[in-house]
Structures are given as structure tokens and as C-alpha cells.
Amino acid sequence: MQKTHVVIVGAGFGGLKAAQALAKAPVRITLVDRRNYHLFQPLLYQVATAELAPADIAYPIRKIFRGRPDFGFHLGEVQKVNLAEKKLYTDTGDLAYDYLILAAGGETNHFGMESVAKNSFGLKDIEDSIVVRNHLLRMFELAGREQDPEVRRALLTFVVAGGGPTGVESAGAISELVGLVLPPDYPHLDFSQVRIILLEAAGRLLAGIPDRLGDYTFRALQDKQVEVRLNTAVSEFNGEKIILKSGGEIATRTLIWAAGVRAAALANAVDSPKASLNRLVVTPALELPNHPEVFAIGDLAYFEQQGRPLPMVAPVAVQQASHAAQNIMRHLAGQDRLPFVYKTPGILATIGRNKAVAVMGRWQFSGFFAWVLWLNVHILRLIGFHNRLSVSFSWAWEYLFYDRVVRLMMPDIENLREKYVRKP
Amino acid sequence: MQKTHVVIVGAGFGGLKAAQALAKAPVRITLVDRRNYHLFQPLLYQVATAELAPADIAYPIRKIFRGRPDFGFHLGEVQKVNLAEKKLYTDTGDLAYDYLILAAGGETNHFGMESVAKNSFGLKDIEDSIVVRNHLLRMFELAGREQDPEVRRALLTFVVAGGGPTGVESAGAISELVGLVLPPDYPHLDFSQVRIILLEAAGRLLAGIPDRLGDYTFRALQDKQVEVRLNTAVSEFNGEKIILKSGGEIATRTLIWAAGVRAAALANAVDSPKASLNRLVVTPALELPNHPEVFAIGDLAYFEQQGRPLPMVAPVAVQQASHAAQNIMRHLAGQDRLPFVYKTPGILATIGRNKAVAVMGRWQFSGFFAWVLWLNVHILRLIGFHNRLSVSFSWAWEYLFYDRVVRLMMPDIENLREKYVRKP
Numbered sequence: 001m002q003k004t005h006v007v008i009v010g011a012g013f014g015g016l017k018a019a020q021a022l023a024k025a026p027v028r029i030t031l032v033d034r035r036n037y038h039l040f041q042p043l044l045y046q047v048a049t050a051e052l053a054p055a056d057i058a059y060p061i062r063k064i065f066r067g068r069p070d071f072g073f074h075l076g077e078v079q080k081v082n083l084a085e086k087k088l089y090t091d092t093g094d095l096a097y098d099y100l101i102l103a104a105g106g107e108t109n110h111f112g113m114e115s116v117a118k119n120s121f122g123l124k125d126i127e128d129s130i131v132v133r134n135h136l137l138r139m140f141e142l143a144g145r146e147q148d149p150e151v152r153r154a155l156l157t158f159v160v161a162g163g164g165p166t167g168v169e170s171a172g173a174i175s176e177l178v179g180l181v182l183p184p185d186y187p188h189l190d191f192s193q194v195r196i197i198l199l200e201a202a203g204r205l206l207a208g209i210p211d212r213l214g215d216y217t218f219r220a221l222q223d224k225q226v227e228v229r230l231n232t233a234v235s236e237f238n239g240e241k242i243i244l245k246s247g248g249e250i251a252t253r254t255l256i257w258a259a260g261v262r263a264a265a266l267a268n269a270v271d272s273p274k275a276s277l278n279r280l281v282v283t284p285a286l287e288l289p290n291h292p293e294v295f296a297i298g299d300l301a302y303f304e305q306q307g308r309p310l311p312m313v314a315p316v317a318v319q320q321a322s323h324a325a326q327n328i329m330r331h332l333a334g335q336d337r338l339p340f341v342y343k344t345p346g347i348l349a350t351i352g353r354n355k356a357v358a359v360m361g362r363w364q365f366s367g368f369f370a371w372v373l374w375l376n377v378h379i380l381r382l383i384g385f386h387n388r389l390s391v392s393f394s395w396a397w398e399y400l401f402y403d404r405v406v407r408l409m410m411p412d413i414e415n416l417r418e419k420y421v422r423k424p
Numbered sequence: 425m426q427k428t429h430v431v432i433v434g435a436g437f438g439g440l441k442a443a444q445a446l447a448k449a450p451v452r453i454t455l456v457d458r459r460n461y462h463l464f465q466p467l468l469y470q471v472a473t474a475e476l477a478p479a480d481i482a483y484p485i486r487k488i489f490r491g492r493p494d495f496g497f498h499l500g501e502v503q504k505v506n507l508a509e510k511k512l513y514t515d516t517g518d519l520a521y522d523y524l525i526l527a528a529g530g531e532t533n534h535f536g537m538e539s540v541a542k543n544s545f546g547l548k549d550i551e552d553s554i555v556v557r558n559h560l561l562r563m564f565e566l567a568g569r570e571q572d573p574e575v576r577r578a579l580l581t582f583v584v585a586g587g588g589p590t591g592v593e594s595a596g597a598i599s600e601l602v603g604l605v606l607p608p609d610y611p612h613l614d615f616s617q618v619r620i621i622l623l624e625a626a627g628r629l630l631a632g633i634p635d636r637l638g639d640y641t642f643r644a645l646q647d648k649q650v651e652v653r654l655n656t657a658v659s660e661f662n663g664e665k666i667i668l669k670s671g672g673e674i675a676t677r678t679l680i681w682a683a684g685v686r687a688a689a690l691a692n693a694v695d696s697p698k699a700s701l702n703r704l705v706v707t708p709a710l711e712l713p714n715h716p717e718v719f720a721i722g723d724l725a726y727f728e729q730q731g732r733p734l735p736m737v738a739p740v741a742v743q744q745a746s747h748a749a750q751n752i753m754r755h756l757a758g759q760d761r762l763p764f765v766y767k768t769p770g771i772l773a774t775i776g777r778n779k780a781v782a783v784m785g786r787w788q789f790s791g792f793f794a795w796v797l798w799l800n801v802h803i804l805r806l807i808g809f810h811n812r813l814s815v816s817f818s819w820a821w822e823y824l825f826y827d828r829v830v831r832l833m834m835p836d837i838e839n840l841r842e843k844y845v846r847k848p
Contacts, residue, residue, distance in 0.1 A: 036561060036833045055477045055830045062609035063831075069611060075565045075833075093569060137460060141499045145517060185486035187493060386821060386829050393817075397810060405810050406479045407487075409460045409499075 003028045003070065006328065007088060007097035009078055009266065011038045011061050014103035014298040014317030019065065021325030026332065028070040030095060032088065034077040036061055040382055042314070043391070044123050045166060048132035048256075049173040050181075050407040051398060056391050058126060059383045078104070081270045083291050099293050099328050102266065102280065103321065106299030106312050109260035109277065119239040120257040123166060132256060134409045136174070139253060140182060144189050150251070156194045157252040159242060161234050162259030163200030164207065165349040168217060170256055171198040172352040175224040180402045196226045197250065201233035201259065206357070208311075209347050213357040216366040220351040234259070261312050263300045275302035276309065284339035286324050292337075295324040305342050315345045350374045353399065427452045427494065430752060431512060431521040433502055433690065435462045435485050438527035438722040438741030443489065445749030450756065452494040454519060456512065458501040459549075460485055464806055466738070467815070468547050469590060472556035472680075473597040474605075474831040475822055480814050482550060483807040502528070505694045507715050523717050523752050526690065526704065527745065530723030530736050533684035533701065543663040544681040547590060556680060558833045560598070563677060564606060568613050574675070580618045581676040583666060585658050586683030587624030588631065589773040592641060594680055595622040596776040599648040604826045620650045621674065625657035625683065630781070632735075633771050637781040640790040644775040658683070685736045687724045699726035700733065708763035710748050716755075719748040729766050739769045774798045777823065 004027045008015045011033040019031050037058040046052040065071040076092035081100070088095045108124050110117040121135065122128045136158070143155040158178075160171045178194050198205075198221060205217050205228070221228050234255070236243040242250040262277040272288045273281045279302035280288060286301065288294045298317030303310050310316045319342060327337040346360035348370070356370035375395065382388050398404055428451045432439045435457040443455050464481040471478055489495040500516035505524070512519045532548050534541040545559065546552045563579045570576040582602075584595045602618050622629075622645060629641050629652070645652050658679070660667040666674040686701040696712045697705045703726035704712060710725065712718045722741030727734050734740045743766060751761040770784035772794070780794040799819065806812050822828055 036565065036831075053477045053479045055832060058832050060609070060831050066608045072612075074569070075562075138499075141460065145498075184490045185484070188496075384829075386827070390817075390829075393814075403810070405808075405814075407460075407484050408479060408482050 004098045004332065005030065005096065006099045006101065007032060007095055008101045008103060009033075009088070010103035010105055010264075010298075010300075011035070012041070012103060012105045012298070012317065013314045014105070014321040015101070016064065017318045017321035018101050018103060018297070018325050019071065021322045022328065023068065025325070025329050027099075027328070028072070030072045030074050030097075031061065031065075032074045032076060032078060032090060032095070033061065034075070036073075036075055038064065038383060039126065040387075041124070042165075042381075043378065044126070044129045045170040045173055047126065047129035047406075048123060048170070049136070049177045050133055050404040051173065051177075052391060052394055053406050054126045054130070056387055056394065057382070059387060064383060078266055078269055081266075081294075083271060083288070083294060086293065097293075100295070101321070101324050101328075102270065102294065102296040102300055103298055103317065104264040104266035104300050105317070106261040107264050108257060109262035110257065111260055113234070113236065115236045115238055116234060116255070116257060119237050120161070120255040122257055123170065133406070135254065136177070137407055137409050140186055140189065144186055153193055153195075154240065154251040155253055157197065157250065158195070158254045158256075159197045159199060159250060159252050160256045160258060161199045162257065163198060163202065163205040163228075163230070164258065165347075167198060167200070167256075167258040168205060168221065168349055168351060170258060171196055171221060171226045171228075172224055172350065172355075175221075175226050176352050177404060179225065181398075181404050181407070185407075194225075196224075197252075198226050198228045199232045199234060199244075199259075200228070200230050203230050205230070206347065206349060209357060209359060210364050213359065213364055213366055217349070217351060217357055220355045224352055261299065267300060270296075277302075277312075279309070285327055285337040286320055286340050287327075287337075292331075295327070297321050297324055303340065303342075310342055316342060319343065348374050348377060428522045428756065429454065429520065430523045430525065431456060431519055432525045432527060433457075433512070434527035434529055434688075434722075434724075435459070436465070436527060436529045436722070436741065437738045438529070438745040439525070440488065441742045441745035442525050442527060442721070442749050443495065445746045446752065447492065449749070449753050451523075451752070452496070454496045454498050454521075455485065455489075456498045456500060456502060456514060456519065457485065458499070460497075460499055462488065462807060463550060464811075465548070466589075466805075467802065468550070468553045469594040469597055471550065471553035471830075472547060472594070473560070473601045474557055474828040475597065475601075476815060476818055477830050478550045478554070480811055480818065481806070483811060488807060502690055502693055505690075505718075507695060507712070507718060510717065521717075524719070525745070525748050525752075526694065526718065526720040526724055527722055527741065528688040528690035528724050529741070530685040531688050532681060533686035534681065535684055537658070537660065539660045539662055540658060540679070540681060543661050544585070544679040546681055547594065557830070559678065560601070561831055561833050564610055564613065568610055577617055577619075578664065578675040579677055581621065581674065582619070582678045582680075583621045583623060583674060583676050584680045584682060585623045586681065587622060587626065587629040587652075587654070588682065589771075591622060591624070591680075591682040592629060592645065592773055592775060594682060595620055595645060595650045595652075596648055596774065596779075599645075599650050600776050601828060603649065605822075605828050605831070609831075618649075620648075621676075622650050622652045623656045623658060623668075623683075624652070624654050625669075627654050629654070630771065630773060633773075633781060633783060634788050637783065637788055637790055641773070641775060641781055644779045648776055685723060691724060694720075701726075701736075703733070709751055709761040710744055710764050711751075711761075716761075719751070721745050721748055727764065727766075734766055740766060743767065772798050772801060 006027045040057040043057045076090035080089040108122040146152040233245040235245045263279040280296040282301045297320035299312040323340045350356040356374040357366045358370040430451045461482040467481045470476040500514035504513040532546040567579040657669040659669045687703040704720040706725045721744035723736040747764045774780040780798040781790045782794040
């Protein structure tokens with residue numbers, strides 16, 4: 001008899017954890033993803049700012065599960081989930097399942113602002129980060145030969161929207177790229193014209209962090225020449241000018257959008273109730289209503305605790321993945337399923353060299369020690385000894401030499417497009 | 425008074441050497457390239473076979489020339505050279521010159537075979553190498569779920585055309601990727617079905633190398649399960665089937681074309697006589713006829729020595745670059761220009777782990793010692809301590825663990841295309 005088949009969609013933090021948690025279960029697993037690698041998203045902004053290479057934060061999925069004969073990987077994008085027939089349709093073939101774990105994560109949310117969706121840059125995948133890197137470097141090349149001082153100033157104005165960890169870390173990283181790394185490359189460019197602006201719609205940075213640390217973050221960013229504007233929301237961006245909800249304007253070519261996330265488009269391929277941000281409603285045991293064989297976790301799932309939806313962050317996905325795997329094993333063993341309870345972990349964000357904020361249980365701290373903690377936690381969470389070594393080496397190199405080695409404008413996107421058209 | 429302006433087109437081995445050789449000359453230099461980095465082309469095949477990351481073999485041009493106030497970099501593609509007015513037109517602005525050094529290198533030559541140009545893969549730039557890497561990995565993903573044994577066999581047949589160093593090294597690297605690295609990733613795939621074929625139109629590999637070393641190379645490739653077919657030329661490739669000039673056929677999805685080079689398209693933008701392979705004819709002093717202020721060097725230049733054109737290899741470009749720079753300095757100092765004489769350096773090619781061939785003057789050797797020499801020469805020729813360290817580390821890692829860490833299918837080309845269209 002064929003073993004029970006568990007299909008997991010998405011090789012992010014949640015999907016990977018679910019596959020690992022099922023390692024000893026009497027099931028065979030197929031992990032489906034449209035990429036062949038797991039991506040360590042929290043460091044994407046470092047690829048975008050020329051500090052890390054894509055391969056430093058991406059890890060081949062097949063390699064993670066080497067030596068597990070009951071594990072299979074299916075490269076493809078899910079187009080439809082047929083809950084009644086227990087079948088998945090992907091662009092590269094169909095899969096039947098006994099249990100299904102949906103862990104496709106989230107995508108950038110522009111809240112319906114079409115001009116922002118069209119002209120801003122995201123930071124959700126490797127392609128995003130390479131596009132941002134190319135763009136940032138191109139702005140300096142263009143500014144270096146621009147005669148019109150107003151245009152030059154716009155080219156050298158970099159705006160990040162969103163005061164969460166991604167926005168704060170990105171703004172800090174751009175500031176260090178501009179302030180510490182690039183000036184010797186452009187001896188004839190006046191770097192005092194550079195402006196870096198962080199916009200946050202709410203009244204504070206890093207929502208949920210204690211006031212003291214929020215203030216520290218604010219001041220640390222200001223020390224790095226980042227203009228932080230709280231209570232400031234974007235309403236339009238045509239590629240040359242941001243229009244704020246308040247009516248103000250910012251002339252810039254660069255808007256990095258880290259201000260919103262919603263459930264991945266996969267949610268639309270599943271005929272099941274959705275809640276806010278297009279997330280799939282789940283039961284206390286993390287199943288879809290009326291489909292106890294289908295679980296949704298992480299950014300894709302809408303789960304309330306103490307009357308509020310859980311945030312779209314990695315720890316939720318990881319804890320829910322373990323829980324969903326456990327519930328499958330309990331079911332196979334004839335036991336009742338258990339309701340999920342989220343345990344809030346710490347908060348950790350860096351603003352740059354020697355500076356970070358950390359909350360762990362009752363402990364709160366900021367500065368050098370928090371920064372060392374940030375470094376170590378991120379190194380340890382990377383998969384594989386090679387990537388840990390490689391990232392450690394890159395960070396040590398930058399720290400010592402104020403140098404970021406990956407400041408390459410590539411791949412040449414237009415060129416790739418042409419080749420892609422040639423080889424479909 | 426403005427300093428004499430030397431414009432150099434191309435930041436390959438030749439262009440870089442010319443800019444370095446002019447460091448002490450009383451001139452200002454502008455280096456023009458459509459990329460912002462220098463590329464170490466001899467190791468491109470290692471990016472294509474998932475051993476090195478692009479950033480390992482690419483180096484930001486501006487960083488090379490840091491601290492030289494008379495050096496400028498212009499990012500752009502040359503569209504027209506107006507010899508009469510001493511002006512260059514690029515897609516990002518015009519440049520006037522006093523002296524011009526054309527060092528744009530070569531491009532893939534398909535000898536007019538349209539089907540080959542359309543469906544084969546090149547190995548001349550980073551984009552090429554990423555496209556090849558994506559393709560090779562995709563073939564294994566497709567083969568892993570292919571039911572038809574004939575189609576599966578075609579998916580697992582990899583053909584390299586061209587028995588020069590690039591072809592030999594690529595075939596060896598594909599063999600080790602397939603034989604040593606990938607099998608644990610695809611436990612259900614029968615790797616005995618894989619075929620790697622190296623086609624060479626002439627009767628021997630590595631033209632110009634002594635017979636003994638040519639035989640060694642042939643045997644070393646056979647030991648690595650590479651089928652070497654001499655006196656075999658391609659006439660057509662429709663993406664699924666290669667038709668040989670002899671009439672035979674090979675069912676495959678992969679043809680890597682390392683069988684021909686010609687002068688870069690820049691040659692067409694210069695109104696000056698061309699010789700074979702579209703190369704610009706130059707005088708003994710490396711100038712264009714009737715334009716003593718314009719030099720052409722390397723792959724772009726046609727220069728005969730002892731009745732034969734110089735080969736399109738890096739040492740020619742480097743030696744000619746020094747010579748052109750010297751002639752400019754002699755001219756500025758009121759001295760006569762000197763004719764160029766090429767001194768043949770050695771030959772060095774690796775077939776894989778522990779195996780290489782080397783010719784240095786009267787010395788010829790093969791095997792482990794030649795391989796160690798190959799490693800060292802390539803490490804030393806890379807620019808920058810960081811890249812040397814990083815490449816050494818990657819090679820040591822592979823050697824010890826039979827692992828290539830960059831086996832990532834990315835960037836997602838279709839996705840990039842969409843983004844590119846959104847952000848022109």
C-alpha cells in the first residue's frame with residue numbers, strides 16, 4: 001500500500017519546518033515551490049544593498065532533504081487546489097494528496113495604489129533585490145553625469161516606505177552604502193546632496209517595540225543621516241515624484257516599498273473563506289473549515305489570538321508548521337487534534353554598524369550588545385555551514401574595510417529578456 | 425589647458441591593462457563599458473556549472489581605479505565612432521577624445537547558422553552563464569518527472585561544441601557536476617542515462633598544444649565519461665535535435681556553443697577596414713590606417729605575425745594594451761611609435777579535479793602539478809584580495825565536500841522581464 005502522501009506548498013520558513021517536523025512520520029512528502037531554493041528573506045535587503053550575494057541567502061531545497069527517501073521536490077507553481085478531489089494543479093503537472101499544508105507566505109501589498117505598485121520597488125524575492133541593487137547603483141552613475149542640479153538631487157534621493165524591521169534595516173543599509181562605501185568610487189560627486197528618507201504611516205517605528213527602543217531606533221537612524229518622517233503616508237508615485245497623503249511631495253526616482261504585505265496569490269486558488277489581507281480562515285487546529293485534511297499556516301492563514309490576528313512574521317509560520325505537522329501525526333495515530341497557541345518570541349532589528357534593538361521576554365536592550373546578538377541569531381538561522389561561513393566572512397569584510405563587494409549592476413535585465421524570448 | 429583625453433572602450437583584460445599602463449602618463453582617461461564591472465571570463469564556465477557566484481569573478485570598475493583623480497568611468501554602450509570629429513556616441517551621452525583605444529573584445533560566432541544562434545547557449549558574459557546554470561538544473565528537474573524514456577534521455581544529454589579551452593573545461597565541469605554533486609539530490613533518477621558529448625570540428629583538442637598533452641586531455645575527458653568526437657561539426661540545432669555536418673543526429677535540449685568567436689559588434693560602428701571575423705585591420709603600431717590617434721587591440725584587432733593572424737585570447741589583448749599605451753606615451757613625448765611583437769605565453773587548461781595540461785616555454789606537463797599551477801595562476805589573475813579569497817574558498821569547499829553551493833535556478837527570468845517592462 002502507498003504511504004500517506006503529505007503535500008506541502010511553499011519552501012519558506014513554514015514549509016521547510018513542516019517537512020522537517022514530519023521527518024519521522026510514516027508518510028511520504030512532496031514539497032512544491034516555484035523556486036528550487038529556500039530563501040532567507042530577512043537578509044534580502046543586504047543583497048539589495050550590495051553586501052551579500054544571492055547565493056549567500058538561498059539554499060537548494062533538494063540538498064536540505066538529501067538522504068530522505070520519502071521526500072520529493074516538485075518544481076512548479078500551483079494554479080488551482082481542488083479540495084473536493086484532493087488534487088493540486090501546477091504549471092508542471094498535477095499532484096494528489098492525503099494531507100495538504102499550504103505555506104506559500106505573503107506578497108507585497110500596495111493597498112490598491114496602482115501608481116505605487118507600478119513604480120516602486122519591492123523586497124520579497126531575489127529578483128526584487130537584484131533589481132533594487134541595479135537601480136541604486138544606476139542612480140549614482142546617472143547623478144555623476146547629470147548637469148541639472150534639481151534632477152541630480154532627485155536621483156540622489158532614496159525613499160523607503162514602512163517603519164517595520166525591513167524598512168528600518170533597509171534605510172540603515174542604504175545609509176551605510178552611501179556614506180561609507182560609495183564615496184571613493186565617485187570622487188567628483190557631492191555626497192552631501194544625498195537624502196535618505198524613511199516614511200512611516202503610524203506614529204512610531206517598529207510597531208510593538210517598547211517606547212525606549214523605538215526612540216533609540218529613531219535617533220540611531222537620524223545619526224546615520226536618515227530623515228525619519230512619522231505619521232506620513234504615500235498616496236501616489238509616478239516614478240519621479242511621491243505625493244504624500246498630507247499633500248506634500250518628494251522628488252525621487254526611488255521608492256522602496258516595505259509598507260505592506262498580504263497573503264500570497266495562492267489564496268485565490270483555494271475555494272475557502274478569506275479574511276483581511278486575503279488570508280485563509282483556519283480553525284483553532286489550523287485546518288480549513290470543513291477540510292480537516294488541509295492546513296494553512298503563516299502569512300497565508302488568518303488566525304486570531306486574544307481577539308487579534310497573528311502578525312505576518314516568520315515565528316508564526318514556524319510555530320504553526322510544527323503544530324500542523326503534529327496534528328497530522330496525531331490524526332494518523334488516532335488522537336484528537338490540538339488547538340494552536342502562539343508564543344511571542346523576541347524582536348530583533350539592526351540599524352547598521354554596532355547598532356540594534358532587541359526584546360527577549362522581559363529583557364530589552366539596544367546598542368552594541370543587541371547588534372552582536374542580531375549577528376549571531378541571523379548566522380545561526382541560515383541553513384548550512386557554507387552559507388554561515390560565507391555570510392560571516394562578508395560581514396567581517398565590510399566591518400573591517402568599509403567595502404561591499406557585490407556592487408554589480410547585473411544581470412543585464414534587457415539582455416536576459418531577449419534570451420528568455422529566444423529560449424522559452 | 426585641459427589634459428590630453430584618452431578614451432578606452434571596453435573594460436576587459438585589454439582595456440583594463442591599457443588604463444593601468446597609462447597611470448603615470450600626463451593624460452586623463454575615460455573608460456567606457458556597458459557593464460559597471462570587469463569580468464574574469466576564463467572562469468565563466470564555473471558560474472555556469474554552479475561552482476562560483478557571479479560576484480566571485482566580477483569586480484566593480486570604479487573600485488579598481490579608486491584614488492586616481494584623472495580617471496573617469498562612463499557606463500554606456502558605444503553606438504558610433506566618428507573618426508573625423510574624434511567623437512564617440514554612446515546610448516548615455518557623447519565623448520570627445522584625443523586618443524582612442526578600442527578594446528571591446530569578441531562575441532560568439534555561430535558562422536551564420538541561424539538555428540544554432542537561436543537555440544544554443546553561449547558562454548561570453550554573466551547573463552549567459554546564469555542562463556546555462558538555470559537550464560542545466562532545469563533539465564534534471566524535468567528528467568526527474570519525465571515518463572517517456574526517450575525524452576528523458578534527450579533531457580539528460582549535454583552537448584558542448586568546441587574543443588578549445590572553454591569547451592574542454594566546460595565539458596569537464598559538467599561531468600563533475602553530474603557525476604559528483606547532483607546524484608544525492610535526485611535519488612530516484614538513473615544517472616547512468618546521462619551523456620556528455622564534446623564535439624570538435626578539427627582532428628584534435630586544444631589546437632596548438634603538443635600531441636602528448638592533446639592525447640592526455642582526450643583520455644582525461646573519457647575517464648570523466650565525456651564522449652569526445654573529433655572531426656565532427658554541427659550544422660543545425662532546433663532546440664531538440666542537433667544535425668551534424670556528417671548527417672548524424674543527437675537528440676538533446678542542450679548545446680553549449682564554445683566553437684567560435686568574432687570581433688565584437690563595436691567593429692561595425694567604426695568606419696575602417698575589416699579583415700576576417702570582422703576584426704579591424706591595424707598597422708604594425710596597432711593604429712587604424714590613417715588614424716594614428718585610434719588604436720584597436722585584442723579580439724577586435726586583426727594583426728598578422730609570421731603570416732598568420734594572432735589568436736583571440738587574453739594574452740594578445742594584454743600585450744597589445746601595454747603596447748598601445750606605450751605608443752601613446754611615446755607620441756606625447758615626441759618619440760617614434762614602435763611596432764608590436766607578440767610573445768607567445770604558455771597554455772593552461774584544466775579538465776577537472778587534479779587534472780590539467782600546461783605548456784610554458786619548453787616545459788610541458790600534465791596531471792596534478794599542472795592542475796595546481798592552473799589553480800594558482802587563476803587565483804593570482806583575479807582582481808582583488810576578496811575575490812581571490814572567495815574563489816579559493818569555493819574551490820576548497822568543492823574539493824573537500826564534492827559540493828557546489830550555487831545550484832540555484834535564478835533569477836527568475838520571466839519575472840525580471842516583467843519588472844523590467846514596468847521600470848524602463
